[in-house]
Amino acid sequence: MNKIKQSKPLFYLIIFISVFIIISFRFLPPPDGLNQSAMAVIGTFLGVLILWLTISIDWPSLLCILSLGTISGLDFKSMFSVSFGSDTFIFLLCTFICTYALSKTSLIKRVALWFISNKLAKKGPWWFTMLFFFSVIFLGMFISPSVLFVVLLPILEEIYQIAKIEKGSKLGAMLMMGLAFCVSISSGMTPIAHIFPIISLGICEQISGITINYGSYMAIAIPIGIILTILMILIFKFVLRPNMSKLKDINLDEIKCKLPKNSKSDYWILGIFIFTVILWVLPSLLQNICNEFYTLLNGYGTAFPAIIGVILLCIIKFDNKPLVSISDACKNGVPFSSLIMCAGTLALGSAMTNENIGLKNFLVDSISNALESNPLSLFVLFLIFIVWETIQTNLSSNMVTATVVTTVAVPILLATGSTEFVLISAVAIGMLSSFAFVTSPSMPHIAISCSSNYTNTKQIFLYGSFLAILAIILTISLGLGIGIVIF
Numbered sequence: 001m002n003k004i005k006q007s008k009p010l011f012y013l014i015i016f017i018s019v020f021i022i023i024s025f026r027f028l029p030p031p032d033g034l035n036q037s038a039m040a041v042i043g044t045f046l047g048v049l050i051l052w053l054t055i056s057i058d059w060p061s062l063l064c065i066l067s068l069g070t071i072s073g074l075d076f077k078s079m080f081s082v083s084f085g086s087d088t089f090i091f092l093l094c095t096f097i098c099t100y101a102l103s104k105t106s107l108i109k110r111v112a113l114w115f116i117s118n119k120l121a122k123k124g125p126w127w128f129t130m131l132f133f134f135s136v137i138f139l140g141m142f143i144s145p146s147v148l149f150v151v152l153l154p155i156l157e158e159i160y161q162i163a164k165i166e167k168g169s170k171l172g173a174m175l176m177m178g179l180a181f182c183v184s185i186s187s188g189m190t191p192i193a194h195i196f197p198i199i200s201l202g203i204c205e206q207i208s209g210i211t212i213n214y215g216s217y218m219a220i221a222i223p224i225g226i227i228l229t230i231l232m233i234l235i236f237k238f239v240l241r242p243n244m245s246k247l248k249d250i251n252l253d254e255i256k257c258k259l260p261k262n263s264k265s266d267y268w269i270l271g272i273f274i275f276t277v278i279l280w281v282l283p284s285l286l287q288n289i290c291n292e293f294y295t296l297l298n299g300y301g302t303a304f305p306a307i308i309g310v311i312l313l314c315i316i317k318f319d320n321k322p323l324v325s326i327s328d329a330c331k332n333g334v335p336f337s338s339l340i341m342c343a344g345t346l347a348l349g350s351a352m353t354n355e356n357i358g359l360k361n362f363l364v365d366s367i368s369n370a371l372e373s374n375p376l377s378l379f380v381l382f383l384i385f386i387v388w389e390t391i392q393t394n395l396s397s398n399m400v401t402a403t404v405v406t407t408v409a410v411p412i413l414l415a416t417g418s419t420e421f422v423l424i425s426a427v428a429i430g431m432l433s434s435f436a437f438v439t440s441p442s443m444p445h446i447a448i449s450c451s452s453n454y455t456n457t458k459q460i461f462l463y464g465s466f467l468a469i470l471a472i473i474l475t476i477s478l479g480l481g482i483g484i485v486i487f
């Protein structure tokens with residue numbers, strides 16, 4: 001999300017207020033059950049949250065770690081260990097390097113073109129459209145949303161030119177909205193190269209002590225994403241009702257001819273990436289078949305396969321050049337602002353659950369007492385968090401949303417004694433934080449779509465709202481049902 005533009009005086013006023021909150025909470029008298037260190041953690045969270053929402057996500061995250069490291073009961077060594085030294089941080093860094101290498105090949109475009117140029121796509125305009133959208137979904141499960149949109153947008157623009165689709169037409173709007181919406185949907189379907197689910201799962205592990213493997217996450221998120229995409233297509237067909245005649249007998253040979261030939265290095269990059277993904281997913285598939293192997297591989301953590309992938313990409317050379325250069329990937333393919341915020345949120349989650357701070361036990365005891373006097377069903381609590389998540393992620397920073405909602409939801413649901421709902425909520429929050437497609441500030445690719453002149457802010461808001469409502473319904477029905485079976 002683009003941060004709010006401020007004048008210089010307002011910029012420094014916000015910083016002053018945030019720092020004042022961080023410092024002043026260290027001297028406020030704590031309520032019964034809390035100590036002074038817990039108040040300092042709360043003040044850090046509130047002060048940094050203001051900065052995250054209004055100014056930036058990177059340096060305020062460093063301020064968060066700095067502040068936490070000076071609190072009694074915590075120290076810099078432990079904060080660095082759970083942030084920059086965490087399994088999650090290394091996983092994301094190495095995954096971004098792997099996906100950057102893949103994005104530099106022509107394979108992503110070739111896969112997309114295969115979807116829309118096969119015999120099934122030639123059966124009619126709606127088959128072509130459906131397969132185009134599902135090519136985005138398939139690729140988006142393994143590629144970061146910003147990279148995927150930038151790679152596939154030129155293909156869509158070529159389709160516009162070949163089919164002579166005008167700006168402002170319903171058909172042009174449908175294809176642009178569909179591309180943008182599918183990029184958002186696919187980014188919530190797996191944690192691979194997607195930072196929002198990783199943040200939610202990481203905070204859940206920090207607070208509850210329970211690890212959610214990627215297989216379990218995808219078992220919930222992938223069916224929801226596929227069904228949501230099908231419903232999106234049906235909405236386009238029966239509500240938007242574009243004239244599809246220009247997509248009849250569309251010839252994509254011109255686009256194919258422009259693609260460079262696949263090289264051996266391209267195939268090696270693809271093979272290494274597939275191998276890495278298999279290592280991520282394999283443990284959850286083998287848990288009930290070969291528990292010893294599952295325990296061994298799962299014990300290495302999620303960063304292990306990504307590190308292997310990066311090492312292989314660096315040591316295998318063609319024409320005396322490695323498949324990927326880490327320095328080049330870090331300059332062009334690694335979103336360090338997001339990584340730094342991830343480190344900050346992990347440090348914050350660790351501080352909130354630290355036994356010396358006592359904040360977790362205070363929250364659990366307080367919420368448990370409140371639920372006893374005024375009980376809410378688990379379903380109502382779950383619904384509240386899901387609706388909150390969906391609304392906020394479409395209006396503010398997705399990373400901040402995933403951080404705040406998970407940080408609040410997990411201890412409250414832990415207080416109910418239902419581990420299943422804790423894990424399902426973490427998955428749902430991580431997934432829905434990516435389902436941002438209602439307003440232009442929600443995601444960079446949504447903003448680009450709104451300014452493309454093929455669609456506009458009004459259309460994005462209308463059809464994005466339809467999808468957001470459907471996402472909530474699918475999450476509380478299908479997602480909840482699958483989650484209860486899995487967990």
